[in-house]
Amino acid sequence: MTLLMEKNILDQLLKETRQTKKQTDKLTQIDNAAIELFSEKGFSNTSTKEIALKAQVAEGTIFKHYGTKENLLLNILLKFIKVLIPAIKKDMIHKLEKQNFITVETFIHYFIKDRINFIQDNTEIFKVFIKEIVYNDSLRKNLISLHFEDVKSMFFRYFDIFKEKGELAEIDNEIIIKLLLKIVLSEAIWVFALSDNYKSIDIEKWTMELTYEFLNGAGTKKVGGEQL
Amino acid sequence: MTLLMEKNILDQLLKETRQTKKQTDKLTQIDNAAIELFSEKGFSNTSTKEIALKAQVAEGTIFKHYGTKENLLLNILLKFIKVLIPAIKKDMIHKLEKQNFITVETFIHYFIKDRINFIQDNTEIFKVFIKEIVYNDSLRKNLISLHFEDVKSMFFRYFDIFKEKGELAEIDNEIIIKLLLKIVLSEAIWVFALSDNYKSIDIEKWTMELTYEFLNGAGTKKVGGEQL
DNA sequence: ATAATAAGTGAGTAATCACTCACTTTACAG
DNA sequence: CTGTAAAGTGAGTGATTACTCACTTATTAT
Numbered sequence: 394m395t396l397l398m399e400k401n402i403l404d405q406l407l408k409e410t411r412q413t414k415k416q417t418d419k420l421t422q423i424d425n426a427a428i429e430l431f432s433e434k435g436f437s438n439t440s441t442k443e444i445a446l447k448a449q450v451a452e453g454t455i456f457k458h459y460g461t462k463e464n465l466l467l468n469i470l471l472k473f474i475k476v477l478i479p480a481i482k483k484d485m486i487h488k489l490e491k492q493n494f495i496t497v498e499t500f501i502h503y504f505i506k507d508r509i510n511f512i513q514d515n516t517e518i519f520k521v522f523i524k525e526i527v528y529n530d531s532l533r534k535n536l537i538s539l540h541f542e543d544v545k546s547m548f549f550r551y552f553d554i555f556k557e558k559g560e561l562a563e564i565d566n567e568i569i570i571k572l573l574l575k576i577v578l579s580e581a582i583w584v585f586a587l588s589d590n591y592k593s594i595d596i597e598k599w600t601m602e603l604t605y606e607f608l609n610g611a612g613t614k615k616v617g618g619e620q621l
Numbered sequence: 622m623t624l625l626m627e628k629n630i631l632d633q634l635l636k637e638t639r640q641t642k643k644q645t646d647k648l649t650q651i652d653n654a655a656i657e658l659f660s661e662k663g664f665s666n667t668s669t670k671e672i673a674l675k676a677q678v679a680e681g682t683i684f685k686h687y688g689t690k691e692n693l694l695l696n697i698l699l700k701f702i703k704v705l706i707p708a709i710k711k712d713m714i715h716k717l718e719k720q721n722f723i724t725v726e727t728f729i730h731y732f733i734k735d736r737i738n739f740i741q742d743n744t745e746i747f748k749v750f751i752k753e754i755v756y757n758d759s760l761r762k763n764l765i766s767l768h769f770e771d772v773k774s775m776f777f778r779y780f781d782i783f784k785e786k787g788e789l790a791e792i793d794n795e796i797i798i799k800l801l802l803k804i805v806l807s808e809a810i811w812v813f814a815l816s817d818n819y820k821s822i823d824i825e826k827w828t829m830e831l832t833y834e835f836l837n838g839a840g841t842k843k844v845g846g847e848q849l
Numbered sequence: 850a851t852a853a854t855a856a857g858t859g860a861g862t863a864a865t866c867a868c869t870c871a872c873t874t875t876a877c878a879g
Numbered sequence: 880c881t882g883t884a885a886a887g888t889g890a891g892t893g894a895t896t897a898c899t900c901a902c903t904t905a906t907t908a909t
Contacts, residue, residue, distance in 0.1 A: 419857075435756050437665035441897060451858040456898060458856090497840060527755045528663050533815060562841050568830065569839045572804070579807040580799075587761060602796065608840030611797045612725065613790050647887075669867060679888040684868060686886090 422448040423455055424472075427465055432520040435528065436466050466525065470536065473518045478540050480511065485547045497560040500551060501607055505577050506600040513596070516585050523586040545570060576607050650676040651683055652700075655693055660748040663756065664694050694753065698764065701746045706768050708739065713775045725788040728779060729835055733805050734828040741824070744813050751814040773798060804835050 426448035430439040441462055445452040459465040484507055488495065512519050526533045548570050555561040561569065580603060585591050654676035658667040669690050673680040687693040712735055716723065740747050754761045776798050783789040789797065808831060813819050 433758075435665065437663065437756075440895075442895085452897090453859065453899080454857055457858090460898095462897065524756055527815065528665075528752055530661070559841055562837070562839055564839060568834075571808075572834050572839050575803055575807045576800070579803045587755065606796075606800050606838065608838045609790070610834065610836045610838035611790055611792060611800055612836030613787055668865075670865085680867090681869080681889065682887055685888090688868095690867065 419448070419450050419454055420458055422450055423458065423465070424469060426450075428469055428517050428521055431466065431469070432517045432524070436462075436521075436525055437528070466521075467532075469518065470522055470525065470532075473515065473522055474536065474540065476515075477511065478544065481508075481544050482547065485544070485551075497555045498604060498608065500555070501573070502600055502604045504573075505603050505607075506596060508577065509581060509596055509600065512581050512585050513591065513594075516591060519581075520586045523582050548573075573607055576603055647676070647678050647682055648686060650678055651686065651693070652697060654678075656697055656745050656749055659694065659697070660745045660752070664690075664749075664753055665756070694749075697746065698750055698753065698760075701743065701750055702764065702768065704743075705739065706772065709736075709772050710775065713772070713779075725783045725786075726832060726836065728783070729801070730828055730832045732801075733831050733835075734824060736805065737809060737824055737828065740809050740813050741819065741822075744819060747809075748814045751810050776801075801835055804831055 423444065426444050427439075430443055430447060433439075441452055441455055444465075445455055448455075455462075455465065459468060484504075488500070488503065526536060549566045552561055552566050552569055556563060580599075584594070651672065655667075655672050658671055658675060669680055669683055672693075673683055676683075683690075683693065687696060712732075716728065716731065754764060777794045780789055780794050780797055784791060808827075812822070
């Protein structure tokens with residue numbers, strides 16, 4: 394129940410899932426049922442019996458495939474990360490190479506909108522991700538900053554460019570990316586993982602608001618980034 | 622296991638705890654043990670047997686006092702809220718009446734520093750609060766925005782003043798307070814509830830950074846709040 | 850068509866869970 | 880000192896848990 398996964402095991406699992414392991418009908422049924430139940434009641438409050446019932450599958454089938462309940466959760470979360478990370482990287486490279494004339498505003502606007510759309514398309518699994526990453530300390534330690542490092546360095550390349558162009562304040566890149574994550578992620582978490590009304594949302598307007606917040610804050614007077 | 626508390630029950634509990642109900646030694650032992658275990662492993666992954674063991678108390682004693690395990694959690698969280706909310710209110714009134722000449726920067730700086738100190742003094746219970754508020758949907762619905770409404774309106778009074786003085790952008794108050802919460806809370810959650818290294822922190826420096834972020838964002842050029 | 854492997858089943862199991870209750874100990878008012 | 884109520888105890892309980900295993904069914908290679 395406590396900690397059971399280590400970095401190598403995690404990486405191994407990632408590689409395993411990477412190859413197009415044939416996804417049986419029953420397997421996807423299990424996955425979907427688990428995601429739905431985990432997102433509603435959380436991993437700890439969901440029994441394998443419930444999952445089997447909802448998936449219209451024998452309880453044994455779950456264990457035939459995943460061995461343990463914890464492993465089922467891991468597989469679900471890894472599938473999420475496995476899709477998310479490359480998507481971000483690809484977008485970044487694409488933007489970086491094709492549009493050197495891009496402004497901070499366009500860049501941030503694009504990034505925010507893109508990620509919000511992704512989360513909206515994967516609301517349930519995002520919910521599971523957030524809940525369990527907060528709840529399970531060892532899970533968080535193993536998942537966070539495992540595959541995000543190179544994404545971070547890509548952001549830093551952008552930030553440096555924008556700083557040269559005088560569009561970004563001369564603040565430590567670590568602080569800048571943290572600010573971006575704080576503004577976008579916490580909003581996304583609140584709306585998609587903790588509220589119920591994520592249907593009626595004007596994403597374009599929302600993106601503009603968040604972009605503005607990130608670049609300007611709530612104050613009025615501003616000369617440069619000389620304060621820090 | 623699912624939902625068991627309603628608004629009235631919650632309010633009732635709050636009133637009960639409000640009066641100085643004599644806190645037996647055993648009771649505080651139970652509370653402390655529960656807070657420690659809940660913050661480590663989460664409510665769902667902690668058994669009453671473990672709590673009793675750590676508190677050096679018979680398991681029956683827990684149920685004599687709290688009736689159910691869920692009620693124990695509620696009492697712990699309510700004690701936290703019960704202290705937090707009045708503290709904020711008092712500070713706000715105090716500042717508002719004594720220093721009308723205050724600037725946004727001073728105000729925000731003061732607020733952030735004050736809340737960070739409070740959270741630092743109550744790290745473990747804050748951790749429980751965050752974990753369970755994210756994990757348990759019905760708990761969140763009942764606790765959030767139950768007693769925060771008047772605090773919010775107090776903030777709005779300040780915001781209006783600062784807008785008049787031209788120190789705050791002409792943005793919707795809802796957006797401003799959300800930005801403040803996003804920047805401060807998500808940072809606090811990350812550092813105090815999800816990381817382990819909250820000991821070696823220069824609070825003054827940290828407060829200044831967060832204040833700057835809130836007021837200026839990460840961009841450079843800025844004329845007014847005309848964008849929104 | 851057949852053998853071999855994989856997928857799927859569900860009754861069964863030991864462990865653990867939150868909670869109860871008959872009982873003992875403590876606190877304290879008169 | 881005595882009687883009464885509250886605080887505290889811990890063995891016991893039925894329900895639920897994740898997981899197993901002997902078995903059947905489906906798939907695939909030859």
